[in-house]
Amino acid sequence: MKIREGSVEIEALSTYEKGPGKISSGFYNRTMQTSRDLTVSLLNAMKPGLALDSMAGTGIRGLRIAKETRWKVVLNDISKKNVRMQEENAKANSVDVEIMNDDYFCAVSSRKWDYIDVDPFGSPSGLVDAAIMNLKNNGIIGVTMTDTANLEGRSINKGRRIYGSASVQGVYSKEISTRIFTKFLIERGAALDRGGRPLMALRDGHFIRVFVSFRKGSGAAEAALNDLKTVDVAGKKVGPLYLGRLYDPELLKRMESFPFSDETKRIFSNFRNEDLMFLFFMNSKNGMEVKKMKIVEELQKRGHSAGGTNFHPKGIKSNIDEEGYRNILNSL
Ligand SMILES: C[S@@+](CC[C@H](N)C(=O)[O-])C[C@H]1O[C@@H](n2cnc3c(N)ncnc32)[C@H](O)[C@@H]1O
Numbered sequence: 304m305k306i307r308e309g310s311v312e313i314e315a316l317s318t319y320e321k322g323p324g325k326i327s328s329g330f331y332n333r334t335m336q337t338s339r340d341l342t343v344s345l346l347n348a349m350k351p352g353l354a355l356d357s358m359a360g361t362g363i364r365g366l367r368i369a370k371e372t373r374w375k376v377v378l379n380d381i382s383k384k385n386v387r388m389q390e391e392n393a394k395a396n397s398v399d400v401e402i403m404n405d406d407y408f409c410a411v412s413s414r415k416w417d418y419i420d421v422d423p424f425g426s427p428s429g430l431v432d433a434a435i436m437n438l439k440n441n442g443i444i445g446v447t448m449t450d451t452a453n454l455e456g457r458s459i460n461k462g463r464r465i466y467g468s469a470s471v472q473g474v475y476s477k478e479i480s481t482r483i484f485t486k487f488l489i490e491r492g493a494a495l496d497r498g499g500r501p502l503m504a505l506r507d508g509h510f511i512r513v514f515v516s517f518r519k520g521s522g523a524a525e526a527a528l529n530d531l532k533t534v535d536v537a538g539k540k541v542g543p544l545y546l547g548r549l550y551d552p553e554l555l556k557r558m559e560s561f562p563f564s565d566e567t568k569r570i571f572s573n574f575r576n577e578d579l580m581f582l583f584f585m586n587s588k589n590g591m592e593v594k595k596m597k598i599v600e601e602l603q604k605r606g607h608s609a610g611g612t613n614f615h616p617k618g619i620k621s622n623i624d625e626e627g628y629r630n631i632l633n634s635l
Contacts, residue, residue, distance in 0.1 A: 306331050309343060309367045313392040316384075329388050331361055334508045335447075337567045339364045342420065342445050344561035345503060345514055347372040348554055349443070352417025355379065357410050357434070362389035362402075364420060369398045374418070379403040379410035411437045418443045426450040428465050431491045440519045443502065446488065449510045454480035468542050475536055475582050478614035481506045481513070482544040488515050489527050489545060498523025504549040504577075506613060507570060536582070548578045576610035576620040583618035584628050593635055595619060601631055 306315050316329025342364060346354065351373040356365030359378040362385075369376040378389050378400055386404040393400050403410050411419060411433045419434040419442070421427050427446050434444045453462035455476040462470055467490065468483040470476065481504050489499035497517040505512045530547030533540055555574055563571055586595045595611065602609035602621050609621035621628065 306361075306363070308336055308363060309340065310370050311363065311366050311392070311396045311398070313361050313363050313366065314388060314395070315361050316388070329361055329384060331363065335510070336564060337507050337570055338422075338447065338505060338510065338512045339367060340561075340563050340567040341503065341505060341512070341571070342514075343367045343371050344558045344563065345443075345445070345554065346374050346418060347561060348557035351375070352439070352442075353377070353414075354418040354420070355410060355416045356420045356422075357407050358420075358422050359389060360385055360422075362392050362400075364422065365389075365400060366392055366396055366398050369393075369400050370396060377401045377403060377410075379405055379407070381406055408433050415439045416442055418445070420444075421446045423447070424449065426453070426465060428487070431488060432495065435492050435495050435497055435517055438497075438517055441516055443514055443516045444488070445512065445514045447510050447512045448484055451480060451509060451511060454483055454511075468544060469540060471536055471539055471541055473537070474585070474615055474618075477506045478582055478612075479536065479541055479544060481511050481549070481614070482546070483542070484511050485513050485515070485545040485549065486531050486543055488513060489531065492517050493524040493528055496521050496524050498525075498527040500527065500551075501545065501547070501549050502551045502554055503574070505570070534581075546581060550574050550578055552578075570613055573611050573613045576608070577612060577614075579608055579610075579620040579622045583612045583615060583620050584625075584632075585615075586617050586619060588632050588635075592617070593632060597635060598632060601635060602628075605631065 306313050315331035354374045354376050356378045359365050359380045362378050365376045365378040368374050380386055389402050421430050421434050452458050454470045459470045466487045485501050492499035499515045499517050502514040531543045532546045533542035586593050599609045607621050607623045612618040612620045
């Protein structure tokens with residue numbers, strides 16, 4: 304079947320419109336379009352270099368990078384069937400890419416990269432070190448994790464074992480899981496003498512996706528650890544997690560003009576709010592909900608920055624303190 308996304312039209316053997324979908328060759332997942340839109344627009348906003356789409360599936364992500372940016376792209380997948388599909392899709396879209404049919408570890412270690420995309424089914428925990436080690440200085444990784452239940456659901460004990468941090472369930476779980484996963488990437492970088500700096504993070508649907516750039520050197524690695532902390536959330540010790548900026552504001556500005564899909568545009572518009580505070584305020588007063596937009600407008604009228612968050616549909620991010628927020632909420 305033919306699928307159109309961004310500027311490419313590809314052939315896929317099966318598609319999925321919502322959720323994680325199933326593991327099969329030639330599989331296209333519509334739920335991941337936002338992740339791909341943001342990958343392409345982030346690379347488009349950076350100085351072009353050499354990118355590896357290390358687990359490329361149908362090839363849609365790498366083909367979009369090659370067509371919509373000035374990066375040179377290599378696609379790789381362990382499945383022969385997928386690689387054949389990538390070759391056909393590249394030809395049909397007149398895109399010039401190199402295609403490899405190798406195991407992930409062979410592909411990433413075959414040269415040094417400016418960008419490595421790591422997009423496995425499930426946890427990427429065993430894949431991250433190889434990607435970081437094979438980046439050029441200041442190279443970037445974009446990593447997806449779909450085992451969100453390990454940091455947000457019933458299996459958070461397993462998450463502690465895999466990602467090395469205590470998480471919590473409840474309203475804040477999506478922001479906390481994203482910050483723990485970001486911490487995990489920075490920690491792996493530090494173990495390999497690289498300082499990780501997050502560029503952008505996405506918590507959407509069934510997955511988390513984080514982009515981090517890594518600078519070589521023990522000084523950079525040490526400095527990156529300064530933002531990893533353990534905190535108290537509703538009486539529980541949570542972390543260690545990453546408490547610094549999740550978004551690079553200059554990069555977001557350069558990405559603004561990208562022709563995003565409507566859904567990605569909605570998600571992207573919240574990115575500028577996410578670093579206004581750690582966690583967020585809720586829109587309820589004495590058990591009653593107040594319209595989110597009404598609160599946001601009032602905060603802005605009084606000179607504060609404010610807006611929605613992708614971490615909770617009823618959450619509000621603002622640079623006001625807790626007491627100030629309560630006063631404003633009570634005045635409405
Ligand atoms: C989630 S899919 C990738 C989806 C794709 N990046 C996209 O945006 O549509 C994961 C892919 O990893 C491939 N894969 C699994 N194990 C691998 C390995 N050890 N080395 C390389 N590719 C592998 C699978 O064949 C599958 O195509």
